[in-house]
Amino acid sequence: MRGWIAIFFVFLFFTGCSAQSKTDDKGTKSLYLELEKKYGISIVFEQLEKKFPAYWLEPPISVTYEPLVFQDLSEIHKPIKDALSQYPSNVIKKNLRYIGLAKKLYFYGTFYGATYTQTDPDRNSIFLSKDSDSVNLNSYEYIFDSIHHEFSSIxxxxxxxxxxxxxxxxxxxxxxxxxxxxxPGLEAMKNQEHLQKEESPFVRGFMSDYGMSSLEEDVNVFSGVLFAYPDWMIDLASKHAIIRKKIVIWLKFYTSIDPAFNNTPLFKKYASKGLKP
Structure with missing residues (x-):
């Protein structure tokens, strides 16, 4: 009798877990649907190969990826939501179509944290790896930075x-x-210049060695840090003239896209410290 009772309770336990899992899955999906509805974008984590430009699938690019497991989605929802919330909604609606999510992305046989495309069928799309090759960033920081980094290129x-x-x-x-x-970014990664090596690139007006690979990468790195660490950037601007100049240029560029940036908490914070377009 006890054996049957034990089996019965084990059955109830796993049935309960299964029901809870389904409820959690629905809740997670609804969170992403809210983002899609708010910004007019699609967030995709299955069959990404259907979203890749055809030439990405061919040598020498030969893109491959490790798919996310569904549980990963709940972890990375918050950094995606928080990153998108820093833009006037119209900027996202006009300039971003898809966010593709993977556990890991590989291009040219090399791990990529993120990339973007302006090629049909899905131009103006960002593809993100959940996993990072950086020991200095947690998952939240990594995803948050990657969105700003890639979107700045678009x-x-x-x-x-x-x-x-x-x-x-x-x-x-x-x-x-x-x-x-x-x-340029691929060459920098091959030489591990996405990892910080120079003691103080700030003196020369850069946020990292990787930012020295090309002008686009320079702006990309600035974009990620300016959105993520305003207090740090304000401090650096007070110490390094070139960084200050680049921040002002960056602010001018973003507000030229949409003056509504001036009304966001981030841009107000910079303005309060004398960093204005």
């Missing part, structure tokens, strides 16, 4: 970026290390 392609002014802010003798390469 915005740079769609709106007039003040490239000459940005270059002029650099030291006169400086040249971006991999700017002549077809894919």
């Amino acid at each position: 915005l740079m392609k769609r709106y007039p970026f003040p490239e000459a002014e940005w270059r002029k802010a650099n030291i006169k003798t400086f040249r971006y290390k991999y700017e002549d390469q077809k894919i």
Whole structure:
């Protein structure tokens, strides 16, 4: 009799767990549906290959990915939501179509934390890896930064970026290390320049060695840090003239896309410290 009772309670336990799991799954899905509805985007984590441009599937790019398990979605929802909330909603609606999510992405046989595409069928889309190769960032920071990093590239392609002014802010003798390469960011990653090596790139007006690979990567890195760590950037701006110049140029670019940026808490914070477009 006791054996049957034990089996009965085990059955109830797993039935309860299954029901709870289904409830949790529905709750997680509803959270993503809310984001999709609010911003007019699609967030995809299954069959990403259907969203990749055809040429990504062919050599030498040969994109592959490890799919997410459903439980990962609840973990990465908050950084996605928080990152998108820092933009006027119209900026997202006009310039972003898809966010593709994977556990890991590989391009050219190399791990990619994130990338974007402006190629049909799904131009203006971002693809993110949940897992990071950085020991310095937790999952929240990594996803949050990656969205801003990649979205800044899309915005740079769609709106007039003040490239000459940005270059002029650099030291006169400086040249971006991999700017002549077809894919500067890939060259930097191959040489592990996405990992911090130089003790103080701030003195030269950069946030990391990786930012020195090309102008686009420079802006990408600034974008991630400016959105994520305003207090730190305000402090750096008070100490390093080039960083201050680049912050002002960056603010000017984003507010030229939509003046509503000026009304966001982040931009108000920068303005309160004298960092204005």
